[in-house]
Amino acid sequence: MNQHQxxxxxxxxxxxxxxxxxxxxAASLNRHIDKVATTLVASINLDVRWCVIIYSQAHIFLDTxxxxxxxxxxxxxxLIILTTxxxxxxxxTCYELFRTTSxxxxxxxxxxxxxxxxxxxxxxxQLRIEVQVFSGDTEDPSASMICSYIFPENTx
Amino acid sequence: xxxxxxxxxxxxxxxxISGALSLLHDFSPSRKETSTKMHVNLANVRRVDSIGxxxxxxxxxxxxxxxxxxxxxxxxSNSNNVNEMLRKLDIVKLLNTLSSGNISDGLQGxxxxxxxxxxxxxxxxxxxxxxxxxxxxxxxxxxxxxHANRQAxxxxxxxxxxxxxxxxxxxxxxHEQIIKVFIELAKNTFDHSCGxxxxxxxxxxxxxxxxxxxxxxxxxxxxxxxxxxxxxxxxPDLFGDKLSSExxxxxxxxxxxxxxxxxxxxxxxxxxxxxxxxxxTLIAQGATGCGFNVWLKDADSMIDLSGLEEPYTHEKLRxxxxxxxxxxxxxxxxxxxxxxxxxSK
Numbered sequence: 001m002n003q004h005q006x007x008x009x010x011x012x013x014x015x016x017x018x019x020x021x022x023x024x025x026a027a028s029l030n031r032h033i034d035k036v037a038t039t040l041v042a043s044i045n046l047d048v049r050w051c052v053i054i055y056s057q058a059h060i061f062l063d064t065x066x067x068x069x070x071x072x073x074x075x076x077x078x079l080i081i082l083t084t085x086x087x088x089x090x091x092x093t094c095y096e097l098f099r100t101t102s103x104x105x106x107x108x109x110x111x112x113x114x115x116x117x118x119x120x121x122x123x124x125x126q127l128r129i130e131v132q133v134f135s136g137d138t139e140d141p142s143a144s145m146i147c148s149y150i151f152p153e154n155t156x
Numbered sequence: 157x158x159x160x161x162x163x164x165x166x167x168x169x170x171x172x173i174s175g176a177l178s179l180l181h182d183f184s185p186s187r188k189e190t191s192t193k194m195h196v197n198l199a200n201v202r203r204v205d206s207i208g209x210x211x212x213x214x215x216x217x218x219x220x221x222x223x224x225x226x227x228x229x230x231x232x233s234n235s236n237n238v239n240e241m242l243r244k245l246d247i248v249k250l251l252n253t254l255s256s257g258n259i260s261d262g263l264q265g266x267x268x269x270x271x272x273x274x275x276x277x278x279x280x281x282x283x284x285x286x287x288x289x290x291x292x293x294x295x296x297x298x299x300x301x302x303h304a305n306r307q308a309x310x311x312x313x314x315x316x317x318x319x320x321x322x323x324x325x326x327x328x329x330x331h332e333q334i335i336k337v338f339i340e341l342a343k344n345t346f347d348h349s350c351g352x353x354x355x356x357x358x359x360x361x362x363x364x365x366x367x368x369x370x371x372x373x374x375x376x377x378x379x380x381x382x383x384x385x386x387x388x389x390x391x392p393d394l395f396g397d398k399l400s401s402e403x404x405x406x407x408x409x410x411x412x413x414x415x416x417x418x419x420x421x422x423x424x425x426x427x428x429x430x431x432x433x434x435x436x437t438l439i440a441q442g443a444t445g446c447g448f449n450v451w452l453k454d455a456d457s458m459i460d461l462s463g464l465e466e467p468y469t470h471e472k473l474r475x476x477x478x479x480x481x482x483x484x485x486x487x488x489x490x491x492x493x494x495x496x497x498x499x500s501k
Contacts, residue, residue: 019314019318021310021311021314021335021336021339022311022314023307050331050332051332052314052318052332052335052336052339053332053336054336054339054340055432055438084330084332084333085332085333085336085445086330086333086445086446087438087441087442087445088441088444088445088465088466089441089465089466092437092438092441092466095434095438096438099432099434109420109421109432109433109434110420110421111420111434111466135330136329136330136331136332136333136446137327137328137329137330137446137447137494138326138327139326139327
């Protein structure tokens, strides 16, 4: 696998997997990630714009993204999520995506606790997560990003 | 009383059932009215839309549990345009789903020249009924008991929403996030309410390339305040302070209970791996995040959540609330104006 192949780009909508609120659809995306991400994967660019993601199903595919990256032998590891979910704050956007992942304890009810858990996980595993938020008012893929949230915090 | 011989309750509907005006109705039964037969009289209705009809249905079936027990008689409006809109909104199917189901479509005998020609976009005025045939108006029922389990109910609701919202082309709002908001509302109905949900969608074409977008979700169950109060009654010393816990249970206002319901991690069903106590925040912030104004009505209070940043403190909620004498229906109302680029010809 060459360097280019270590940087995965996965577009859920292009794969016909926009209905990620359906468990079987989330499971299909999970199977795809599991299949294409090797132990050499350095970055996963997960484009879930214009997909319906609900927090109770998001762990189905995000846990695999995280475990593949953490288990990778690459030096620098990144997960980039492109989303049209706009929950106004870093904490709530993070909550919506990661609340049910294995990174977060069952007792972390507060959105701040969830983002703190994600920060810790990233630091401990030398992983960088960037959540890029785009407007869902348009289906134009070239529309500019509204904001991005980085984990661990304060790392650019 | 023998229900077969009981007289149907006469429910006269006001002339304008558009928007939130329907909340002015009060169909609460008096102590004498025990009949499960209802006569819904729409004769005087001159104006109707999907938002008003959703609220009307919510009020008609507020607190009713065994829907199959109810029999509905329907008197149609004297206005043809209103009846046509009612037919478009599938009122017969909706009422049949919500009752023992024997209402026939009295519109069958209509003369065709009185019906709307849907091939020709136009604004129709009949009596005081005004609507545009290009407007997108739909009502969706979320009836938990009609499905095998929670996931099947949510999947069916989600599928219907996606089909309807997908007709907004080119899109004028964040479809996926609003679908998520509705799914979160439906989850609350399934997990907490013992009632059912009625979702009204109205995307109206306005002048100057703008669209007025309105969504409403009515829950016919007990509502948030009553639910939280019951939970507190069954859960002594929830806050480790017996005095404040007792005080809240006995003297708490709607804002006290709503404030409790908005607290991160508070759920009356916590620990079941389904409820994490953030549902209301995700609903309010999800709608706000895609530019909608949001208000919530429950018990005797209405709260304007538009643009309100979390955390939802007691002070913030109190400052944005007002009292209402409207019936005890739980209503979420979302609204937004959108300017869009006209499609090039």
